[in-house]
Amino acid sequence: CGDGLIVEYRIAAEEYAENGMHINDTIEFVKMIEDKIDLLHVSSGMVHVAEYVRYMISPSYMEHMINVKYSRALKQAGIKVPMGVVGSVMNLDNAEKILADGDADFVCMFRPFMSDPNLVKKCARNHPEDVTPCIRCQYESRIRNGQVLGCAVNPFCGRENEFPDGHVPLSREPKKVAVIGGGAAGMQAARTAVERGHDVTLFEKSGKLGGSLIPATALDFKEDLRAYLEWAVRATVNCGCKIRLNTEATPELLQHEGFEALVVAVGADPIFPKVPGIDRPNVHWGAHADMGIVEVGQKVVVVGGGMVGYECAVGLGRKGKDVTIIDMLPVEQLPTGAGPREESGFAIAVVEMAQNAGGKEIGGVKLVEINDEGAVIEYPDGRKETLAADTVLMAVGMRPRREEAEKFRHVVAECDVQFAGDCNKARIMGYAVNEGFNAAVAL
Secondary structure, eight states: OOTTSOOEEEEESOOOSTTSOOHHHHHHHHHHHGGGOSEEEEEOSOTTOHHHHTTTSOOTTSOSSTTHHHHHHHHHTTOOSOEEEOSOOOSHHHHHHHHHTTSOSEEOOSHHHHHOTTHHHHHHTTOGGGSOOOOOOOGGGGGGGTOOOOOSSOTTTTOTTTSTTSSOOOOSSOOEEEEEOOSHHHHHHHHHHHHTTOEEEEEOSSSSSOTTHHHHTOSTTOHHHHHHHHHHHHHHHTTTOEEETTOOOOHHHHHHTTOOEEEEOOOEEEOOOOOTTTTSTTEEEHHHHHHTOSOOOSEEEEEOOBHHHHHHHHHHHTTTOEEEEEOSSOGGGOSBTSOOGGGOHHHHHHHHHHHHTTOEEEOSOEEEEEOSSEEEEEOTTSOEEEEEOSEEEEOSOEEEOHHHHHTTTTSSOGGGEEEOGGGTOOOOHHHHHHHHHHHHHHO
């Protein structure tokens, strides 16, 4: 190649597989190639196995700056070639610490620039609080399934041809707009509608903004999503819309106040299966346990092996509770919503956390009753078993508040009513944010 071409070598400093490269092997290998390269780019993991790819593209359950320990080890081993490190370096404070500690010569970031391409400019102008934080949700990985690249917190990502300057156009018909619901979809809709030049009022029937993000961020290991919630609330409060908390929007109220367009983002409710004993005082929604709203006994059965159920098991297990997760699907297909266990880094990570916290899993069973002893489950062969439990927590999914949403369909012309978020279908947050954005663009 000659001296005119810079050669950067990206390496998995630790492959994690039993027969793979480990950090001591990597140190010796880099010593062998050091005089042949100009830059070393330190990563870890392997792309072809989900168990190890999670170290390359870390989900929110894993540590920040995950590969810094390896770049530090290479430095301490005497490697002199300029070295960069990648891996859940979430913000410029993280990057500055890496450089200040001498653990690398430069820092590599990708997902934080998807969530906010202006990250550096905002920090350089001394407004780091305005940076939209990455939540490490892997929403962008949908591209593997043939979908367009996107971001859960930045609706412009993947739509640069449609919005080339990263802004929505002003509306040719500015309207008086009501946004109903202050969750992720409603807050995004309000901010985008203001940017389009509409006169926006956001109605939230509770006393604070956040919606389902509030229970979703209750556990201490949800710090990435909690950073987004704090940013979204702050950005919505400061965007120029009028916010009416503790106010339930009704068709009559909206008609009386002369609104011309609506974004309906009223969310979803937790599902409680119709089985005997479901109304017992020791039966609660799992998220209320996460939030500390309800009292939880020592022996707990979590009904539902989705992400919410597993997160609940982690939180309670770390408090010393004896937790068992049950679900109708086989264990190897849990947690639902994350893809088959062996194919999803997200699933592997949260399962590992739950197991390390003492959580047990029972798949292929259904809940048939809750009684004085606990939760009665039934196996496919008809055999029944009672799992002793002081508390039974429901984490079987969410039901869209569609009936409530439909009340607003005819308040104004139907073409001026948009529905967004979980009231359409309960899914991960990225869909709510992007639907809130699309709803405001369509007004």
